[in-house]
Each structure stands twice: as structure tokens, then as C-alpha cells.
Amino acid sequence: MKISVVGTGYVGLVTGACFSDAGHEVLCIDNDPKKIDLLHKGVMPIYEPGLDEIVARNVKAGRLKFSTSIAEGTAFAEVIFIAVGTPPGVGGEANMTYVEQVGRQVAEHMTSYRLLVEKSTVPAKTSEYLKRTVLKYLREDTDFDVASNPEFLREGTAIEDATHPDRIVVGVESQRAGDLLEEIYRPILKKGGGQFLRMSVTSAELTKHASNSFLAMKISYINAVARICELAGADVQQVAKGMGLDPRIGPRFLSAGVGYGGSCFPKDVDAFVRLADALGHDFKLLKEVQQINKTQREYVMKKIKQELWVVQDKTIAIFGLAFKPETDDVREAPSLYFVPKLQEMKAKLRAWDPVGEGKFKEIHPELECVQDLYECAKDADLVLILTEWDAVRKIDLKKLKEVMACPVIVDGRNIFNPEEIRALGFTYHSVGRN
Ligand SMILES: NC(=O)c1ccc[n+]([C@@H]2O[C@H](COP(=O)([O-])OP(=O)(O)OC[C@H]3O[C@@H](n4cnc5c(N)ncnc54)[C@H](O)[C@@H]3O)[C@@H](O)[C@H]2O)c1
Structure with a gap:
């Protein structure tokens, strides 16, 4: 299948490269010409183990190409993944500027059915705004769908995560959109295992924030326990081992330390708190998670x-x-x-x-x-x-x-x-x- 991926960062480049490795024809687009220049020269703009090999192999096979043009990406494929950044906005809520830009530009160039897929981490209900944006800027009267397909890969093991996912969460509003996404993921799931989960768009959007916030909560929990361990004269690593062998708890994300960081947990927890606030729920538990981390x-x-x-x-x-x-x-x-x-x-x-x-x-x-x-x-x-x-x-x-x-x-x-x-x-x- 032909696929366009807009945003060639940690998520977009890995996703595009792995889709092409699964046999699809992929066009990766970024509005940063420096990134695209580097990729044309075979140089990776980010460090991710194994990424250079996968990119080189698929570029050579003619399955993976790069461009700065969304017009080209819109013409190239029926399915367009949006993998641009959603950094924290002024008040901590997710900044949707780049997602909106892509929605608008795709709409301006669409001449037949397109499926826009939110791969970026976005707050629940983003699809409603994205649909509105597309409708506003559409130049030709054509059908389209917006779907949510949150990404769960981790930097450092991104290739393994993308090729051996534990689950592919897909939120769709039409059979057509769901079938297209299932077709895209079929070769990956066949080879790497994992479950394909179809659900409503809002549920899929929420699944990502709920997952990341839960993991951040585990880290803050063990960090709070660590402080008590110091006061009580216990060893948090022994405690974490004793806890983690219980399959209901599990050993991962129970490493006490300096707190969580990275481009996802802090901003996603913040965005989830803001979303809850906006919906009228004071998510005190997550506010405490943030406070412990700080x-x-x-x-x-x-x-x-x-x-x-x-x-x-x-x-x-x-x-x-x-x-x-x-x-x-x-x-x-x-x-x-x-x-x-x-x-x-x-x-x-x-x-x-x-x-x-x-x-x-x-x-x-x-x-x-x-x-x-x-x-x-x-x-x-x-x-x-x-x-x-x-x-x-x-x-x-x-x-x-x-x-x-x-x-x-x-x-x-x-x-x-x-x-x-x-x-x-x-x-x-x-x-x-x-
Ligand atoms: N990094 C991770 O580990 C990870 C994991 C899961 C989900 N996510 C989510 O995926 C999304 C992308 O994250 P990332 O780490 O890949 O970000 P990134 O900053 O590495 O990449 C985003 C890319 O989008 C490009 N871009 C921005 N606006 C554009 C536009 N209008 N047109 C074309 N390209 C544009 C930027 O130039 C950049 O290269 C975020 O929502 C993030 O929360 C990230």
C-alpha cells in the first residue's frame, strides 16, 4: 500500500521506515528542509539504534522516499499519518499548531478520499477539531476520514517496538478507515505478533494519555516509596523487587531515581491533567504524580x-x-x-x-x-x-x-x-x- 507520513522525527521516521520494511511504499514528509536533505544523503537526523540500516535498505529498494511537500504527500497516498510534534503549550495543554497545519494543508490539496491518521499524541476530541479544519479548507467536495492510531514506541528500542508491538490501537468512525489501517498493519502483526484493537476515535486518543500517565504514576509511586525507604532504613530496590514479582504489579517502571523526563511523560501527564480540567474533572492523583516528579x-x-x-x-x-x-x-x-x-x-x-x-x-x-x-x-x-x-x-x-x-x-x-x-x-x- 502507499502511505504518507508527515513529520519525520523520532516517531514519524521510525514509523515510515518500519512500514516500508513491511513492504509498503512510503513517503516521509517534513517541513524542515535540513532533515530531508540529511535523509536524502543517507544521514539520520536522530540517533536511534538500527534505524540507519532499515532506512538504507528500504531507500535502496525504492520503497522509502522523502519530501518537504505536503502537496506531494497528499497526492501520493490515500492514507496520511500525522506524526508531527505536540509540545506543551503556554498553559501546559498540548500545542496543536502543527497538527492543525497539516490538517489544513492536506485539505487544501485533497481531490479524492483521504484517511488522516493521528499518530501524534493528542488530547481526546482532537479528531473533532481536525475534521472541522479539513472541512473548512477543503477545496473540492470529497470524502475523508480521521482516525486515531496512537504510538507506543520507546526511543532507544523504537524499531523493536514498532515491529513487535504488543497492541495496535486504532480509533475509527468508518469500516473503510478501520479496514485500511488493518491492511497496513497486517504484515507487521503477522511477523511481530500483537493485537489489533478497533475502538472509537475518542477512546483511542484517550488510551495514549491514560497509558503514559499510568506509567508516570508508577515511577512517581516508587520514588515516593524511595523517600520513605530512606527514612525507614529500607532499600527501595529490594522493595521494588518484592512488589514487582506480583504479576498484578509487574517489575517494570519501578526503578527509583531522579524522576521521569523525556519528550512524552512530562508533557502527556500535563496534557491529561489539563484535558481533565477542561472536562470538569480535577485529576488530583496525576497532579500529585507531577509534584513528586518535580x-x-x-x-x-x-x-x-x-x-x-x-x-x-x-x-x-x-x-x-x-x-x-x-x-x-x-x-x-x-x-x-x-x-x-x-x-x-x-x-x-x-x-x-x-x-x-x-x-x-x-x-x-x-x-x-x-x-x-x-x-x-x-x-x-x-x-x-x-x-x-x-x-x-x-x-x-x-x-x-x-x-x-x-x-x-x-x-x-x-x-x-x-x-x-x-x-x-x-x-x-x-x-x-x-
Ligand atoms: N518520541 C517518542 O518517544 C514518542 C512516542 C510516542 C508518541 N510520541 C508522539 O509523537 C509525536 C511526534 O513526536 P516526535 O518525538 O517524533 O517529535 P519530533 O519533534 O522528533 O518530530 C516531529 C517532526 O515534525 C515536523 N513537523 C512539524 N510541523 C510540521 C509540518 N507542519 N509539516 C511537516 N512536518 C512538520 C518537525 O520538523 C519534526 O521533524 C508527538 O505527539 C509525541 O508526543 C512520541
Whole structure:
């Protein structure tokens, strides 16, 4: 089948590449000409493991093409996925500017039936607004559908997630729209497994916000438990293991640490709270989830301050800038809280991240970054771990101790065993463990 995907970011590019790998003919569109230029040259505009291979293979096979033109995308395929950003708006609600732009442009170029699919994370009822937009700007009297198909992939494992989904949620208003989407996903589901769930558009839209908010709630829950563990003298990792073996709870998303970040959880929880408010429901539970997450960073900062006493002129090595390992995405990453705060306190900062440096430096060009962990920690008074990269887990602790001015670690990801690391002579602070 022919498919257009508008928005060639973390979601759109992975989705387009995986659709083409499943045998479809795909045109990926972005209004950022730099991104499209890079893609034409075979260079990935984002870091996602395995993406370059899949893109190269399908470009070579002629199944995957790139363009900056929505007119071209509208003419190319009957089904158009919208995968543009929905960043937080001024008041925290999702900003629908880009989704609206795409709806309008597609409408202006439509001459026969088109199915517009919301792949971006959008608030419930977005489809109503999108339909209204299309109707306003349609130049020819033609049929169309709007469907919701929220994306559940995770950066860092996006290819695996997109090719082996646990579920494909599809919200449709017509048999035709549902059948088209089922046809698109058939080869992926046949190969990778997973359930195809048809539901109403509003239910599909809501499923995404409800899922992400639930996961964020799990993280905030364990972070709240971590604080109690410290007060009570318990170990949050042992508690989480004891909880997680209960299949009703499950072990995932029970890692205490510096709190959740990234381009999805903070903005999606916020958008869900705003949506609930707008519908007349005060979602207090989620407001508390947000509050715990916000104060979790402050909680870790307090440990740094207590340890250093005077922060000014201390050398702090930051291990990890990306919001999680295996991605270069720094949106809402904890590093964006710690770096400016520590700069305000006049600490001397040096950072290490294998792929996140470029995007972080677009925001903080002044930050000194190095590509070697030991060079980063050289003469440091404290190492602050913000991302659980494998290289950090595997660091040679004896060597690390030798290069530091003072062997102190504040571990925002609970990577090391407190007893073992203290036995090596480190002062070690983590989250939810004494
Ligand atoms: N990143 C994730 O892990 C993830 C997972 C699930 C869902 N989502 C959701 O998917 C959506 C996209 O997220 P992302 O991380 O891929 O964002 P992104 O910022 O990486 O990509 C969005 C792309 O859309 C392009 N764009 C914006 N307006 C456009 C327009 N009018 N025409 C053409 N292109 C346009 C931008 O240039 C950009 O390349 C968001 O709603 C997000 O919440 C993201």
C-alpha cells in the first residue's frame, strides 16, 4: 500500500521506515528542509539504534522516499499519518499548531478520499477539531476520514517496538478507515505478533494519555516509596523487587531515581491533567504524580548540596545528558534541570554523553563536554549520574577513583551496589537506599 507520513522525527521516521520494511511504499514528509536533505544523503537526523540500516535498505529498494511537500504527500497516498510534534503549550495543554497545519494543508490539496491518521499524541476530541479544519479548507467536495492510531514506541528500542508491538490501537468512525489501517498493519502483526484493537476515535486518543500517565504514576509511586525507604532504613530496590514479582504489579517502571523526563511523560501527564480540567474533572492523583516528579530532582539536588556544602568552584562531572540511554533526545531530561541549577551555584561542570551532547549543546553551548568518562571525572569533587548508559554501569571504579579529586558519587539512577562501591572507598549517595 502507499502511505504518507508527515513529520519525520523520532516517531514519524521510525514509523515510515518500519512500514516500508513491511513492504509498503512510503513517503516521509517534513517541513524542515535540513532533515530531508540529511535523509536524502543517507544521514539520520536522530540517533536511534538500527534505524540507519532499515532506512538504507528500504531507500535502496525504492520503497522509502522523502519530501518537504505536503502537496506531494497528499497526492501520493490515500492514507496520511500525522506524526508531527505536540509540545506543551503556554498553559501546559498540548500545542496543536502543527497538527492543525497539516490538517489544513492536506485539505487544501485533497481531490479524492483521504484517511488522516493521528499518530501524534493528542488530547481526546482532537479528531473533532481536525475534521472541522479539513472541512473548512477543503477545496473540492470529497470524502475523508480521521482516525486515531496512537504510538507506543520507546526511543532507544523504537524499531523493536514498532515491529513487535504488543497492541495496535486504532480509533475509527468508518469500516473503510478501520479496514485500511488493518491492511497496513497486517504484515507487521503477522511477523511481530500483537493485537489489533478497533475502538472509537475518542477512546483511542484517550488510551495514549491514560497509558503514559499510568506509567508516570508508577515511577512517581516508587520514588515516593524511595523517600520513605530512606527514612525507614529500607532499600527501595529490594522493595521494588518484592512488589514487582506480583504479576498484578509487574517489575517494570519501578526503578527509583531522579524522576521521569523525556519528550512524552512530562508533557502527556500535563496534557491529561489539563484535558481533565477542561472536562470538569480535577485529576488530583496525576497532579500529585507531577509534584513528586518535580520534587524528586530537588531531592537529589539536596543530596549534592549536603555532600559538597559549598558548591561554588567545585568540579562536578555529569554522566549522562540524554533523558535515557540509547537516545540522543534531551527533551525534558533531568540534565536540563541540574546543569543550569549547578551553574547558578557556580559549580565547574564537565559532562559526558555518547550521543546526547549535540542536542544538549543546542540549548547549553557553554557546557564543556568530553567523550571519555575518565577525562570527564578528572579532578572532580563529585560525579553525578543522570543517565544509566551501559558504559557508566561498566566503568572501572578503581580507575575512576584515581582520577577524581575526591571519590564522591551521587547516583540518580541507582546503578551501583552501595556496599560494594563504599568498600572501594567511595562516598556514595543514591535514591531510596542508605
Ligand atoms: N518520541 C517518542 O518517544 C514518542 C512516542 C510516542 C508518541 N510520541 C508522539 O509523537 C509525536 C511526534 O513526536 P516526535 O518525538 O517524533 O517529535 P519530533 O519533534 O522528533 O518530530 C516531529 C517532526 O515534525 C515536523 N513537523 C512539524 N510541523 C510540521 C509540518 N507542519 N509539516 C511537516 N512536518 C512538520 C518537525 O520538523 C519534526 O521533524 C508527538 O505527539 C509525541 O508526543 C512520541
